[in-house]
Amino acid sequence: MVKVAPSILSADFARLGDEVRKVEEAGADWVHVDVMDGLFVPNITIGPDVIKALRPHANIPFDVHLMIERPERYIDRFADSGADFITVHVESTHDIPRALKEIRHQGKRPGISLNPETPFAMVEPFLPDVDLLLIMTVQPGFGGQSFKPEVLPKIVRASDIRKETGARFEIEIDGGVNRDTGKKCAEAGATVLAAGSAIFKARDIRAEIALWHGY
Ligand code: DX5
Ligand code: ZN
Numbered sequence: 001m002v003k004v005a006p007s008i009l010s011a012d013f014a015r016l017g018d019e020v021r022k023v024e025e026a027g028a029d030w031v032h033v034d035v036m037d038g039l040f041v042p043n044i045t046i047g048p049d050v051i052k053a054l055r056p057h058a059n060i061p062f063d064v065h066l067m068i069e070r071p072e073r074y075i076d077r078f079a080d081s082g083a084d085f086i087t088v089h090v091e092s093t094h095d096i097p098r099a100l101k102e103i104r105h106q107g108k109r110p111g112i113s114l115n116p117e118t119p120f121a122m123v124e125p126f127l128p129d130v131d132l133l134l135i136m137t138v139q140p141g142f143g144g145q146s147f148k149p150e151v152l153p154k155i156v157r158a159s160d161i162r163k164e165t166g167a168r169f170e171i172e173i174d175g176g177v178n179r180d181t182g183k184k185c186a187e188a189g190a191t192v193l194a195a196g197s198a199i200f201k202a203r204d205i206r207a208e209i210a211l212w213h214g215y
Contacts, residue, residue, distance in 0.1 A: 001213050001214075002182075002186045002190060002191060002192065002193055002212060002213065002215050003029035003030060003170075003191060003192040003193070004027070004028055004029055004030075004192075004193055004195070004199070004209045004212050004213065005028065005029060005030035005031065005032040005063050005172065005192055005193065005194040005195075006023040006028050006031065006032060006194075006195060006196070006199040006200065006205075006209075007032040007033075007034055007143065007174070007194050007195060007196035007199075008020060008031060008032070008033055008034070008054075008196075009034045009045065009143045009196045010143045010144070010196030010197045010199070010200040010201065011196075011200055016050070016054055016057075017053075017054060017057040018057075019200075020054055020057045020058040021057050021058060022205070023058075023199065023200075023205060023209075024058040024059065024060050025206075026205040026206040026209055027206055027209040027210060027213070028060060028199075028209060029060060029061075029192070030060055030061045030062070030063040030084075030085075030192065031054075031058055031060060031061070031062050031063065032063045032065060032174070032194040032196075033046070033051055033054075033062055033063065033064045033065065033083070034065050034067065034196075035047065035051075035064060035065065035066050035067060035068060035078075036067045036068070036140075036141065037067070037068035037069060039068070039069045040067050040068050040069045040089065040091075040092050040140075041067045041140050041141035042141055043141045043142060047077075048074070048077040048078050048080065048081035049081070051064065051078070051081035051082060051083060052080070052081040052082055055081065055082035061084035061085060062082060062083050062084050062085070063084065063085045063087070063111075063132075063172070063192075063194070064078055064081075064083040064084075064085060064086050064087065065087050065111075065113065065134060065174065065194075066078070066086065066087060066088050066089070066092070067089060067092075067140050067141070068092065069092055069093070070092065070093045070095075071088040071089075071092055071093060071099055072088075072093055072095055072098050072099040072102055075099060075102040075103055075106060076102070076106060078108075079103070079106035079107070079108050083108060084108065084109060085108070085109045085110075085111050085131065085132050086103045086106075086108050086109070086110060086111065087110075087111030087112065087113050087132055087134045088100070088103075088110075088111070088112060088113070089112075089113045089114070089115070089140075090112055090113065090114050090118060090122045090123050090126070091114070091115060091118060091122075096112070096126055097126075097129075100112070100126065100129050100130060101129075104129075109131040109132065110129065110130050110131060110132070111130055111131065111132030111133065111134050111170075111172075112126050112127075112130045112132070112133060112134070113133075113134035113135070113136060113174075114134075114135065114136060114154075115136050115139065115140060116136055116137060116138065116139060116148050116150070116151050116175075120154045120157050120158075124161070127158075127161060127165075127167060127169060128165075128167065130169050131168075131169055131170065132169055132170045132172055132192075133158055133169050133170070133171050133172065134172045134173075134174055134194075135151060135154050135155060135158065135171065135172070135173050135174070135190075136151070136174055136175050137151045137173055137174065137175040137176055137177070137181070137185075138174075138175030138176050139175075140174075140175070143196040143197055144196070144197045145175060145176055146176050147175065147176030147177065147178070147181040148175070148176070149181075149184075152184065152185070152188050155171060155173065155185055155188035155189050155190055156188050156189060158171045158189065159171060159188065159189025159190075160189075162189070170191045170192050171189055171190050171191045171192065172190065172191070172192035172193070172194055173185040173190045173192070173193055173194065174194040175194075177193050177194065177195040177198060178195065178197075178198035179198065179208070179211060179212065182195065182198070182212055182215060183215050186212075186215035187215070193212055193215075
Protein backbone atom coordinates (compact mmCIF):
# COMPACT_ATOMS: atom_id res chain seq x y z
CA MET A 1 0.00 0.00 0.00
CA VAL A 2 1.35 3.40 -0.97
CA LYS A 3 1.50 5.92 1.88
CA VAL A 4 -0.05 9.38 1.61
CA ALA A 5 1.70 12.46 3.03
CA PRO A 6 -0.44 15.62 2.77
CA SER A 7 1.69 18.76 2.42
CA ILE A 8 0.56 21.49 4.78
CA LEU A 9 1.82 24.07 2.28
CA SER A 10 -1.74 23.93 0.91
CA ALA A 11 -3.40 24.03 4.34
CA ASP A 12 -4.94 27.09 6.00
CA PHE A 13 -1.88 28.61 7.70
CA ALA A 14 -4.10 30.39 10.23
CA ARG A 15 -5.41 27.03 11.51
CA LEU A 16 -2.47 24.64 11.06
CA GLY A 17 -3.15 22.60 14.21
CA ASP A 18 -6.69 21.80 13.05
CA GLU A 19 -5.45 21.07 9.55
CA VAL A 20 -2.91 18.41 10.60
CA ARG A 21 -5.51 16.82 12.90
CA LYS A 22 -7.99 16.80 10.02
CA VAL A 23 -5.68 14.91 7.63
CA GLU A 24 -4.62 12.46 10.31
CA GLU A 25 -8.28 11.67 11.04
CA ALA A 26 -8.87 11.29 7.28
CA GLY A 27 -6.26 8.50 7.11
CA ALA A 28 -3.02 10.28 6.18
CA ASP A 29 0.13 8.27 6.91
CA TRP A 30 2.57 11.17 7.34
CA VAL A 31 2.40 14.97 7.49
CA HIS A 32 4.67 16.58 4.88
CA VAL A 33 6.15 19.88 6.08
CA ASP A 34 7.78 22.20 3.54
CA VAL A 35 10.49 24.45 4.97
CA MET A 36 11.72 27.22 2.64
CA ASP A 37 14.33 29.90 3.33
CA GLY A 38 13.94 32.34 0.44
CA LEU A 39 17.46 31.42 -0.77
CA PHE A 40 17.40 27.82 -1.93
CA VAL A 41 13.91 28.50 -3.30
CA PRO A 42 12.19 31.84 -3.99
CA ASN A 43 9.64 31.44 -1.18
CA ILE A 44 9.62 31.51 2.64
CA THR A 45 7.43 29.28 4.79
CA ILE A 46 7.83 28.02 8.33
CA GLY A 47 10.63 27.03 10.68
CA PRO A 48 11.26 24.75 13.66
CA ASP A 49 9.21 26.75 16.18
CA VAL A 50 6.03 26.32 14.13
CA ILE A 51 6.74 22.60 13.67
CA LYS A 52 7.24 22.24 17.42
CA ALA A 53 3.90 23.95 18.05
CA LEU A 54 2.19 21.62 15.59
CA ARG A 55 3.71 18.39 16.89
CA PRO A 56 1.12 17.80 19.68
CA HIS A 57 -1.74 18.05 17.17
CA ALA A 58 -0.99 14.74 15.40
CA ASN A 59 0.58 11.37 16.15
CA ILE A 60 1.64 10.36 12.62
CA PRO A 61 5.25 10.95 11.50
CA PHE A 62 6.31 14.46 10.49
CA ASP A 63 8.16 14.34 7.16
CA VAL A 64 10.15 17.56 7.11
CA HIS A 65 11.36 18.66 3.67
CA LEU A 66 14.15 21.22 4.01
CA MET A 67 14.44 23.55 1.02
CA ILE A 68 17.16 25.65 2.64
CA GLU A 69 20.80 26.50 1.91
CA ARG A 70 23.37 24.57 3.96
CA PRO A 71 20.80 22.67 6.01
CA GLU A 72 23.52 21.15 8.22
CA ARG A 73 23.40 24.43 10.19
CA TYR A 74 19.87 23.71 11.41
CA ILE A 75 19.57 19.92 11.84
CA ASP A 76 19.57 20.10 15.65
CA ARG A 77 16.80 22.70 15.61
CA PHE A 78 14.58 20.58 13.37
CA ALA A 79 15.34 17.41 15.32
CA ASP A 80 14.31 19.22 18.48
CA SER A 81 11.08 20.40 16.82
CA GLY A 82 9.77 16.83 16.70
CA ALA A 83 10.51 16.01 13.06
CA ASP A 84 10.68 12.27 12.30
CA PHE A 85 12.10 12.32 8.78
CA ILE A 86 14.44 15.19 7.88
CA THR A 87 15.17 15.51 4.17
CA VAL A 88 17.90 17.67 2.66
CA HIS A 89 18.40 18.60 -0.99
CA VAL A 90 21.48 17.26 -2.74
CA GLU A 91 21.84 20.69 -4.41
CA SER A 92 21.73 22.61 -1.10
CA THR A 93 25.14 21.87 0.42
CA HIS A 94 28.60 20.58 -0.43
CA ASP A 95 28.58 18.52 2.74
CA ILE A 96 25.72 16.07 2.33
CA PRO A 97 27.52 13.32 4.32
CA ARG A 98 27.77 15.64 7.33
CA ALA A 99 24.10 16.63 7.10
CA LEU A 100 22.94 12.99 6.85
CA LYS A 101 25.23 11.90 9.67
CA GLU A 102 23.95 14.71 11.89
CA ILE A 103 20.32 13.69 11.25
CA ARG A 104 21.14 10.10 12.29
CA HIS A 105 23.11 11.36 15.26
CA GLN A 106 20.02 13.26 16.42
CA GLY A 107 18.04 10.02 16.28
CA LYS A 108 16.02 11.05 13.21
CA ARG A 109 15.52 9.42 9.82
CA PRO A 110 17.56 11.02 7.02
CA GLY A 111 16.22 11.73 3.57
CA ILE A 112 17.78 13.08 0.38
CA SER A 113 15.95 14.98 -2.34
CA LEU A 114 16.69 16.10 -5.89
CA ASN A 115 15.17 18.68 -8.20
CA PRO A 116 13.58 17.66 -11.51
CA GLU A 117 16.62 18.66 -13.59
CA THR A 118 19.22 17.13 -11.24
CA PRO A 119 20.63 13.85 -12.59
CA PHE A 120 19.77 10.76 -10.57
CA ALA A 121 23.50 9.95 -10.33
CA MET A 122 23.87 12.87 -7.89
CA VAL A 123 21.90 11.06 -5.17
CA GLU A 124 22.94 7.50 -5.92
CA PRO A 125 26.07 7.51 -3.69
CA PHE A 126 23.95 8.51 -0.68
CA LEU A 127 21.19 5.92 -1.00
CA PRO A 128 22.85 3.42 1.39
CA ASP A 129 22.77 6.13 4.09
CA VAL A 130 19.17 7.34 3.84
CA ASP A 131 15.73 6.12 4.88
CA LEU A 132 13.99 8.26 2.28
CA LEU A 133 14.54 9.42 -1.28
CA LEU A 134 12.31 12.39 -2.12
CA ILE A 135 11.97 12.80 -5.87
CA MET A 136 10.75 16.26 -6.92
CA THR A 137 8.34 16.30 -9.84
CA VAL A 138 8.07 20.12 -9.89
CA GLN A 139 10.63 22.86 -9.33
CA PRO A 140 10.48 23.31 -5.55
CA GLY A 141 9.12 26.53 -4.06
CA PHE A 142 5.39 26.57 -4.63
CA GLY A 143 2.37 24.30 -4.44
CA GLY A 144 -0.13 23.89 -7.27
CA GLN A 145 2.32 23.33 -10.15
CA SER A 146 1.99 20.70 -12.88
CA PHE A 147 3.60 17.28 -12.52
CA LYS A 148 6.64 16.74 -14.77
CA PRO A 149 6.21 13.29 -16.36
CA GLU A 150 9.79 13.29 -17.61
CA VAL A 151 10.86 12.55 -14.01
CA LEU A 152 9.09 9.14 -13.98
CA PRO A 153 12.22 7.20 -15.08
CA LYS A 154 13.94 8.31 -11.84
CA ILE A 155 11.23 6.53 -9.85
CA VAL A 156 11.77 3.35 -11.86
CA ARG A 157 15.53 3.63 -11.37
CA ALA A 158 15.15 4.11 -7.59
CA SER A 159 12.77 1.18 -7.40
CA ASP A 160 15.21 -1.03 -9.34
CA ILE A 161 18.07 -0.11 -7.00
CA ARG A 162 15.87 -0.93 -4.02
CA LYS A 163 15.11 -4.36 -5.46
CA GLU A 164 18.71 -5.07 -6.52
CA THR A 165 20.28 -4.06 -3.22
CA GLY A 166 17.53 -5.00 -0.79
CA ALA A 167 17.67 -1.42 0.54
CA ARG A 168 14.59 -0.26 2.42
CA PHE A 169 14.55 3.49 1.73
CA GLU A 170 11.13 4.99 0.99
CA ILE A 171 10.60 6.48 -2.47
CA GLU A 172 8.50 9.60 -2.01
CA ILE A 173 7.22 11.78 -4.85
CA ASP A 174 6.54 15.48 -4.39
CA GLY A 175 5.00 18.01 -6.76
CA GLY A 176 1.84 17.97 -8.85
CA VAL A 177 0.73 14.64 -7.43
CA ASN A 178 -3.00 14.03 -7.91
CA ARG A 179 -5.15 10.94 -8.35
CA ASP A 180 -3.90 10.40 -11.93
CA THR A 181 -0.22 11.30 -11.64
CA GLY A 182 -0.08 9.59 -8.23
CA LYS A 183 -1.27 6.33 -9.76
CA LYS A 184 1.50 6.52 -12.39
CA CYS A 185 4.08 7.15 -9.64
CA ALA A 186 2.85 4.20 -7.59
CA GLU A 187 3.02 1.98 -10.67
CA ALA A 188 6.59 3.18 -11.29
CA GLY A 189 7.59 2.17 -7.74
CA ALA A 190 6.77 5.09 -5.43
CA THR A 191 6.07 4.11 -1.82
CA VAL A 192 4.92 7.53 -0.54
CA LEU A 193 2.92 10.26 -2.30
CA ALA A 194 3.28 13.82 -0.95
CA ALA A 195 0.53 16.15 -2.11
CA GLY A 196 -0.67 19.60 -1.16
CA SER A 197 -3.44 20.89 -3.38
CA ALA A 198 -4.88 17.53 -4.45
CA ILE A 199 -5.47 16.53 -0.81
CA PHE A 200 -6.39 19.82 0.86
CA LYS A 201 -8.68 20.87 -2.00
CA ALA A 202 -10.37 17.47 -2.31
CA ARG A 203 -14.12 17.54 -1.66
CA ASP A 204 -13.80 14.45 0.55
CA ILE A 205 -10.25 14.10 1.91
CA ARG A 206 -10.91 10.71 3.50
CA ALA A 207 -12.20 9.26 0.20
CA GLU A 208 -9.27 10.76 -1.72
CA ILE A 209 -6.69 9.22 0.61
CA ALA A 210 -8.50 5.88 0.56
CA LEU A 211 -8.44 5.91 -3.25
CA TRP A 212 -4.68 6.54 -3.30
CA HIS A 213 -4.11 3.80 -0.72
CA GLY A 214 -5.50 1.42 -3.33
CA TYR A 215 -2.77 2.18 -5.92
C1 DX5 B 1 6.95 22.24 -3.39
C2 DX5 B 1 6.75 21.44 -2.15
C3 DX5 B 1 5.62 20.48 -2.22
C4 DX5 B 1 4.29 21.14 -2.43
C5 DX5 B 1 3.51 20.26 -3.32
O1 DX5 B 1 8.13 22.95 -3.31
O2 DX5 B 1 7.90 20.69 -1.83
O3 DX5 B 1 5.58 19.62 -1.10
O4 DX5 B 1 3.57 21.34 -1.26
O5 DX5 B 1 2.32 20.90 -3.64
P1 DX5 B 1 1.36 20.30 -4.76
O6 DX5 B 1 0.97 18.93 -4.32
O7 DX5 B 1 0.22 21.27 -4.77
O8 DX5 B 1 2.15 20.29 -6.04
ZN1 ZN C 1 7.72 19.11 -0.21
